[in-house]
Amino acid sequence: xxxxxxxxxxxxxxxxxxxxxxxxxxxxxxxxxxxxxxxxxxxxxxxxxxxxxxxxxxxxxxxxxxxxxxxxxxxxxxxxxxxxxxxxxxxxxxxxxxxxxxxxxxxxxxxxxxxxxxxxxxxxxxxxxxxxxxxxxxxxxxxxxxxxxxxxxxxxxxxxxxxxxxxxxxxxxxxxxxxxxxxxxxxxxxxxxxxxxxxxxxxxxxxxxxxxxxxxxxxxxxxxxxxxxxxxxxxxxxxxxxxxxxxxxxxxxxxxxxxxxxxxxxxxxxxxxxxxxxxxxxxxxxxxxxxxxxxxxxxxxxxxxxxxxxxxxxxxxxxxxxxxxxxxxxxxxxxxxxxxxxxxxxxxxxxxxxxxxxxxxxxxxxxxxxxxxxxxxxxxxxxxxxxxxxxxxxxxxxxxxxxxxxxxxxxxxxxxxxxxxxxxxxxxxxxxxxxxxxxxxxxxxxxxxxxxxxx
Numbered sequence: 277x278x279x280x281x282x283x284x285x286x287x288x289x290x291x292x293x294x295x296x297x298x299x300x301x302x303x304x305x306x307x308x309x310x311x312x313x314x315x316x317x318x319x320x321x322x323x324x325x326x327x328x329x330x331x332x333x334x335x336x337x338x339x340x341x342x343x344x345x346x347x348x349x350x351x352x353x354x355x356x357x358x359x360x361x362x363x364x365x366x367x368x369x370x371x372x373x374x375x376x377x378x379x380x381x382x383x384x385x386x387x388x389x390x391x392x393x394x395x396x397x398x399x400x401x402x403x404x405x406x407x408x409x410x411x412x413x414x415x416x417x418x419x420x421x422x423x424x425x426x427x428x429x430x431x432x433x434x435x436x437x438x439x440x441x442x443x444x445x446x447x448x449x450x451x452x453x454x455x456x457x458x459x460x461x462x463x464x465x466x467x468x469x470x471x472x473x474x475x476x477x478x479x480x481x482x483x484x485x486x487x488x489x490x491x492x493x494x495x496x497x498x499x500x501x502x503x504x505x506x507x508x509x510x511x512x513x514x515x516x517x518x519x520x521x522x523x524x525x526x527x528x529x530x531x532x533x534x535x536x537x538x539x540x541x542x543x544x545x546x547x548x549x550x551x552x553x554x555x556x557x558x559x560x561x562x563x564x565x566x567x568x569x570x571x572x573x574x575x576x577x578x579x580x581x582x583x584x585x586x587x588x589x590x591x592x593x594x595x596x597x598x599x600x601x602x603x604x605x606x607x608x609x610x611x612x613x614x615x616x617x618x619x620x621x622x623x624x625x626x627x628x629x630x631x632x633x634x635x636x637x638x639x640x641x642x643x644x645x646x647x648x649x650x651x652x653x654x655x656x657x658x659x660x661x662x663x664x665x666x667x668x669x670x671x672x673x674x675x676x677x678x679x680x681x682x683x684x685x686x687x688x689x690x691x692x693x694x695x696x697x698x699x700x701x702x703x704x705x706x707x708x709x710x711x712x713x714x715x716x717x718x719x720x721x722x723x724x725x726x727x728x729x730x731x
Contacts, residue, residue, distance in 0.1 A: 305332050444683065444719075446697040447726045449475060449482045455720035457499050457541075457666075457704035461506030465728070466521075467704070467720045468497035468511045474521075475726070479716060482726060490519030490528040499541035506709060507548040512539040512555060520567070522548060532563060533574050540586055545594040545612075554613050556586035556599060564613045580607045580616035588630045588666075600628040600640050606650075608638075621648055621655045630676070632669035639686075641667040641676050647684075647691065660684050660691045666719075670707045677702040677719050681727075700725035 312328035315321070455469035467475040467482075472489025474497065475482050488494045490511075497513035508522040516536035520527045532555070543554040551567040560583040565574035580586075584603035591597035597609045599616070604624040607616040619638075626642035633639070638650040641664035649656045660676065661684060667676040674686030681698040683705070684691045700722045708715030714730040 301335055305335050308332070444694065444696045444717075444727045444729045447477070447482055447728050449724045449726050450484050451475065451724040453724055454722045455704065455724060455726065456497065457511075458706045458718045458720045458726075459500045459502045459509060460706045460708040460716050460718045461502045461509070462709040463506040465706075465708075465716055465718045466500055466502075466509050466511075467718070467726060468500045468513070469720070469724075470496045472497055472513070472517070474511060479730075485521070486519075486526065489513070489517055490526060491515075491517055491530050493517075499539065501542050501544040503544055503546060503548045503551055505547045508544075508551065510542055510544050510551075510553055512542045514538045518542075518555070527570075529572055532565060532572065533577060535563065535577070537561075541589050543589045543591045543597060545591050552594065552612065554589055554591065554597065556589045558585040560584050560586055560601060562586065562589075562599070562613065562616075578613075578616075581605050581618070587628055590631055590633055592633045592635060596633070598631050598633050598638055600631040602627050604628065606631060606638070606640055620650065624648065624655075624657075629665050630667040632667040632674065632676075634669045634671060637669065639667055639669060639674065639676075641665070641678075645678070647676060658691060661693065665701070665703045666705045668705055668707050673707055675705050675707055675717065675719075677705040677721075681721075683719060683727075696727055698725050698727055702727070 309328045309332040312324045312331065316324035316328070449467075451469075451471075451473050453470045453473045455467045455473075455475070457469075458465065458467045464476055464478045466485075472486065472492075472494045473484065474486035474489075476485040477483070489497060493515070495514040495517045497511050497517065499513065500509055500511040502509045508520065510518070510520050512518045516531040516539065518529045518532060518539065520529060535557075537557045537559060539555045539557050541556050545552045545554075549568065553565050553567060553572065555563045557563075560579050560581050562578045562580060563574060564578075565572040580599065581601055582603060582605075584601040584605065586599050586601045589597065589599045595610055595612050597613060598606060600606045604621055604626065605618055606620045606628070608619050609616045621640070624642070626644040626646055628640050628642050630641040631638065632641075640648040640650075642648065643663045643665075645659065645661050645663055647658045647660050647664070647667070649658060662678045662680060662682045664676050664678040664684075666678075668674070669686070674691075675683060676686075676691070677683045679701045681696045681700055681702060683694040683696050683702065685694045686692075696719075698721075702719045702721035702725070704721070705719040706717070708717050708731065717729040717731065718726065719728075720726045
């Protein structure tokens with residue numbers, strides 16, 4: 277059935293008005309309407325009636341025509357998982373992208389940025405020194421050990437089968453530590469977790485790259501991310517630990533700005549040597565820095581929200597990023613983390629565990645099994661399934677995961693359950709880089725569990 281342009285505009289306005297009707301502005305104008313009508317009745321002055329109608333009618337029309345209504349988003353309805361679509365419509369019924377068409381997943385950015393100039397400091401392997409920023413730095417060999425897995429022929433056959441069938445398989449890993457986050461690049465995949473363990477694979481066998489974290493104190497690592505070229509990864513976690521790994525070498529950048537609180541997550545933008553790092557913690561704080569010539573120039577600590585724990589951070593490109601916290605808030609930056617504005621979510625009644633974004637969509641995972649989708653004006657709640665712990669989006673693909681080995685995939689027909697070979701809780705998931713062949717999707721969780729899928 278063909279929909280006329282007038283019908284499209286009407287449908288767009290009514291969708292907008294449903295969101296407006298749940299906003300604070302609507303509540304205030306309704307209260308003013310009631311008060312002014314009361315005054316008109318009491319004073320017998322019909323002028324108050326005209327003023328009451330104006331106060332109630334003008335705000336939604338003004339906000340709609342000027343697009344300012346996008347600043348009052350809320351949850352406007354529930355949908356089943358199957359009803360979710362990759363694309364969304366603007367108020368004129370046309371498909372739109374929020375950013376540029378080349379934007380990709382928050383686990384890797386598409387555009388390099390200009391980092392703050394820093395002095396070049398050289399440190400020998402194993403030597404600890406204080407650099408010009410006051411940061412305690414250690415450079416060490418990144419040792420690979422405890423390689424596990426089947427014989428090479430069997431491993432190769434596993435990869436061939438998974439490439440053809442696109443099924444999730446459980447990989448053998450050399451640890452029983454719980455793994456909390458993963459990242460997949462065109463140079464391999466990495467997983468981090470409790471005890472400071474760092475695992476790595478080039479697509480076949482998983483091995484231990486680091487056993488006790490960047491400080492060798494076995495601090496839990498909670499977040500990991502990679503540069504756009506996939507040559508460098510950063511990981512962070514408890515007691516302010518922060519490490520950088522490039523070409524088999526570890527550099528310890530722990531306690532940036534002398535902060536030793538737990539860093540809950542990390543996002544990295546830019547290519548190797550021109551990196552920008554964004555850290556978030558359990559006190560609702562965010563710290564960003566630029567890496568160049570071996571040093572990180574850290575900015576000032578910011579607190580975008582009320583101080584609630586920030587659970588996740590992701591960047592679409594070097595400028596556009598999102599964070600979510602445990603107080604049902606989502607924030608957006610368009611200036612590389614210099615400032616953030618709140619974009620939702622009212623009436624969510626759930627704890628947010630992860631946020632993902634592409635150029636055309638923002639999605640938030642929650643502990644009640646819901647995914648919240650943002651379409652530039654309103655949030656829509658999608659009931660996906662079990663409690664969710666992580667989410668990742670890249671171009672037209674989305675994956676979210678949770679307890680009991682559950683994985684859900686975003687398709688053209690909505691979120692679909694994907695069969696997996698494990699019942700372990702999965703705390704981290706990442707979609708493989710599109711420029712690698714084949715792409716490797718990875719999820720990880722309890723007892724050293726790693727599942728992977730070659731595409």
